[in-house]
Structures are given as C-alpha cells and as structure tokens.
Amino acid sequence: MELLQLQYFQTVARLEHITKAAEELNIAQPSLSKTIARLEKHVGVPLFDRQGRSIRLNPFGKVFLERVERVFSELEEGKREVRDMAGLNRGSITLGASLTSVLPELLGAFLSLYPNVHFRQLLEPTAVMKRMLEDGEMDLCITTAPVEGADMEWAPLRTEQFYVVVPDNHRLVGRDSVSLIELKDETFIGLRSGYWFRSLTDSICERAGFTPNTMLEVDEPDAVVLLLRRRLGIMFAPEMAWKKREHLMPHRLRITDPDCTVTTGLAWSRRHYLSLAAQRFRQFVIEYFGNV
Structure with missing residues (x-):
C-alpha cells in the first residue's frame, strides 16, 4: 500500500466522482480507476458502491477513510514538528478570537519581541472554531466560554x-x-x-x-x-x-x-502539535492577561 494510493482514495472519497477526482489530481481517469481497484484488492473489500457512472463510499470505505485521514494528519503533524525543530520556518500561528478588541495591543506586544512570526486571525461561529481546533486547522483560540472535548484544554x-x-x-x-x-x-x-x-x-x-x-x-x-x-x-x-x-x-x-x-480563556487541542511559536505565544497570552 502506497501513500499515493491513499491520497488518490482520499480525493475520490471526498468528490465521489472518478472523472472530477482525476481532473483534480491531474491524472488519466483509467489510471485512477486502476489505482483504486488495486487498493481495494489490497484491503480485501470494495470501498465504494458503483452503479453505472455513480460511485459512493460504502460503510467499509467510510471506516477506512477515517484511518486514512488520521494517517495524513499525523504525517502533517510530524512534518510541522520536524521543520520547527530544524528551524526551517520562522513561525506561523493560526489564532481564533471570539472578541477582537484586545488583539491589536496583544499581537503588537508579542510581535515587538518576535517580529518574524506570522499570524492568521479568524473570527468564526463557535462550532466552526471548535472543529478547526479539533482538526488542527487552528492553533489557539481566545474564547468567552470553555471549549469542551476530550482533547481540549482551556485556560481562563x-x-x-x-x-x-x-x-x-x-x-x-x-x-x-x-x-x-x-x-x-x-x-x-x-x-x-x-x-x-x-x-x-x-x-x-x-x-x-x-x-x-x-x-x-x-x-x-x-x-x-x-x-x-x-x-x-x-x-x-x-x-x-x-x-x-x-x-x-x-x-x-x-x-x-x-x-x-x-x-475569557485560551483554548487549544492536546492532540495536535503546537509549534514553538505557538507555544511561546500561548505562554505570552497567559502572562499578558495576568498583568492586565
């Protein structure tokens, strides 16, 4: 089983359309179909239900997709951690905030100490920010309520x-x-x-x-x-x-x-790796509010 096969499977599962998946992956449709067939043979069960040109993820495929997405998530986490350890980037932080009035002074104070850190700030509804934290799409979130979940941390x-x-x-x-x-x-x-x-x-x-x-x-x-x-x-x-x-x-x-x-509190997920920049900012936020 190859990572490329898993990537192809992930794309087909998301689009549920061989032709569209082939176009997105920039490969020939017959080649994609053969790759999916080889993967199904290797797994031992069909992963899709096919009716004519229609293709739908079946119960086997849904279970397998969860594991595949976990594999790619872990690989991305590992890549971020290694790059951070090796100093291959200058730090990037995705920050959610339910209240934004404090951000100019907070970010300004942090960036005066660490000017090379790049911030992406988001304001989204509660459910969206919680999902982004769970999926590792957001590093930290300043909230006005605890974020509940087995892997969630929230510091008032x-x-x-x-x-x-x-x-x-x-x-x-x-x-x-x-x-x-x-x-x-x-x-x-x-x-x-x-x-x-x-x-x-x-x-x-x-x-x-x-x-x-x-x-x-x-x-x-x-x-x-x-x-x-x-x-x-x-x-x-x-x-x-x-x-x-x-x-x-x-x-x-x-x-x-x-x-x-x-x-107001600061939320993050224990399941996902926080870069050194994000770890540094987390401690800075806690100390900043302690001195307000």
Missing part, C-alpha cells in the same frame, strides 16, 4: 463585567445602571447567532425572563459599534472591549440584576 484568562451600551438619543442615557428585565422591549444589535459572546448574552437574557429582540446581526464586532452610532439599537459589550472603544460609545450602563460577567 480574565473574568470581567459586561455592560449594555446605548446610543446618544436613548431614554437610558444619563443612568449609571439598569436591570436586565428593563431591556426586554429594546431592539438589540449583535453578532450573528452561534458566536460565543452572543450565545452567552442570549442565555442570560432568557434566564432574566425574555428573549432579546436582536434585529441586526453581523459578523464583525466593529460593525456592531457602527450600527450603534447610527442609533439602530443597543448592544452588550465586555468591560475591556468597551474601554477600547469608549470614545465611540460613551453611554454604558452596569447591569445590576442579574450579575453579568464573562470569562
């Missing part, structure tokens, strides 16, 4: 209050605090359903006795601020995020009932 970094922020013309301007139930008839602006902070605020509102009327949902925190400034609704904001943008949204109110706090 900071617990802080979060506020409700209102626009200039709002009836609550001038007040210092508000009970959450007073907001039951308000129009809210927030991140799209499925993001960590949105899930947290929705659940707290529901515990207070109402479902928030979120009329405007976006994918970027800065877009929420811009919509607030257009007086299109009210929003929730953690203390640190509010302080970073206080000049843009000065009217914030403390929530007295219930007590509203959010804990």
Whole structure:
C-alpha cells in the first residue's frame, strides 16, 4: 500500500466522482480507476458502491477513510514538528478570537519581541472554531466560554463585567445602571447567532425572563459599534472591549440584576502539535492577561 494510493482514495472519497477526482489530481481517469481497484484488492473489500457512472463510499470505505485521514494528519503533524525543530520556518500561528478588541495591543506586544512570526486571525461561529481546533486547522483560540472535548484544554484568562451600551438619543442615557428585565422591549444589535459572546448574552437574557429582540446581526464586532452610532439599537459589550472603544460609545450602563460577567480563556487541542511559536505565544497570552 502506497501513500499515493491513499491520497488518490482520499480525493475520490471526498468528490465521489472518478472523472472530477482525476481532473483534480491531474491524472488519466483509467489510471485512477486502476489505482483504486488495486487498493481495494489490497484491503480485501470494495470501498465504494458503483452503479453505472455513480460511485459512493460504502460503510467499509467510510471506516477506512477515517484511518486514512488520521494517517495524513499525523504525517502533517510530524512534518510541522520536524521543520520547527530544524528551524526551517520562522513561525506561523493560526489564532481564533471570539472578541477582537484586545488583539491589536496583544499581537503588537508579542510581535515587538518576535517580529518574524506570522499570524492568521479568524473570527468564526463557535462550532466552526471548535472543529478547526479539533482538526488542527487552528492553533489557539481566545474564547468567552470553555471549549469542551476530550482533547481540549482551556485556560481562563480574565473574568470581567459586561455592560449594555446605548446610543446618544436613548431614554437610558444619563443612568449609571439598569436591570436586565428593563431591556426586554429594546431592539438589540449583535453578532450573528452561534458566536460565543452572543450565545452567552442570549442565555442570560432568557434566564432574566425574555428573549432579546436582536434585529441586526453581523459578523464583525466593529460593525456592531457602527450600527450603534447610527442609533439602530443597543448592544452588550465586555468591560475591556468597551474601554477600547469608549470614545465611540460613551453611554454604558452596569447591569445590576442579574450579575453579568464573562470569562475569557485560551483554548487549544492536546492532540495536535503546537509549534514553538505557538507555544511561546500561548505562554505570552497567559502572562499578558495576568498583568492586565
């Protein structure tokens, strides 16, 4: 059994189409078909169900595919580890973040010490970031809730209050605090359903006795601020995020009932190798928040 056979099998399994797989692999279709047939002979069972030109992964193929993907994942992990040990790259980190307000200062401070590290920052819904951590597509993730899973680690970094922020013309301007139930008839602006902070605020509102009327949902925190400034609704904001943008949204109110706090933490998977750069950044993040 050769790695090339496994690669071909993986592509055919993903596309479930011999012609498309041959085009993607840039090989002749008869050659690909023969390779798959040899692999099936070596394994001892058919891996696909064939009906005319249709080809579908069968139960044997699905089990085999899981093992094949694990093989390639381990090889990629090994390649990254060896390159890192040998100093063949200058460090690359894929970072997820459910709250982005702290990133400019955090990344700026780290890059002043390690200027050759390359960052790719992502903001995705909770389920997507969890899957990326599990699959090794993301190294670390700054979240506002623990990431659950057998191989997941989550280090709490900071617990802080979060506020409700209102626009200039709002009836609550001038007040210092508000009970959450007073907001039951308000129009809210927030991140799209499925993001960590949105899930947290929705659940707290529901515990207070109402479902928030979120009329405007976006994918970027800065877009929420811009919509607030257009007086299109009210929003929730953690203390640190509010302080970073206080000049843009000065009217914030403390929530007295219930007590509203959010804990920010750092998540990673024990199953996947973290490069030296990612390990260094993980420790830097923990120390950075410890000094905030």
